[in-house]
Amino acid sequence: EILSPTLFSQSVHNTAVGVYSVIAKNRAAATAIAAGANSFHIGLVSCYAFLQKHPQANVLYICADQLIPKAFSASIKEECRVYALAAVLNLRSQGRALQLSYENLKSETELAPPSQAVNFLKWFFSPQEQSAKIEGGGFVWNWTRC
Numbered sequence: 001e002i003l004s005p006t007l008f009s010q011s012v013h014n015t016a017v018g019v020y021s022v023i024a025k026n027r028a029a030a031t032a033i034a035a036g037a038n039s040f041h042i043g044l045v046s047c048y049a050f051l052q053k054h055p056q057a058n059v060l061y062i063c064a065d066q067l068i069p070k071a072f073s074a075s076i077k078e079e080c081r082v083y084a085l086a087a088v089l090n091l092r093s094q095g096r097a098l099q100l101s102y103e104n105l106k107s108e109t110e111l112a113p114p115s116q117a118v119n120f121l122k123w124f125f126s127p128q129e130q131s132a133k134i135e136g137g138g139f140v141w142n143w144t145r146c
Contacts, residue, residue, distance in 0.1 A: 037137030
């Protein structure tokens with residue numbers, strides 16, 4: 001079918017933040033990231049970049065994924081896990097400080113590992129682990145507690 005402009009405008013990755021901003025009359029900066037398997041980490045990097053420019057600010061970071069419609073699932077190689085995460089991030093916190101680095105994977109497997117966000121949350125809430133390596137999307141993301 002031909003897609004109308006109205007239906008198309010509701011099908012892009014930044015629809016939710018745009019609609020919310022209109023309803024809430026929120027004129028604050030908002031960014032929607034669509035970076036495939038790396039969306040979780042790229043979103044965090046984007047938050048950190050904003051905080052470097054605005055060190056006294058708070059950033060509400062929301063990351064979520066849902067099941068892929070059956071019509072598209074055959075072309076997607078990564079496993080989809082339904083989750084939602086929301087966190088307030090800032091540079092002033094006396095809470096948990098973390099360090100992130102990354103490196104390119106030498107070779108990427110045919111199937112991407114499960115959600116990077118889910119793997120991060122498992123590590124973050126298991127205090128016995130000092131560091132974690134989360135692979136996917138052509139990268140290894142290295143986390144360390146400071």
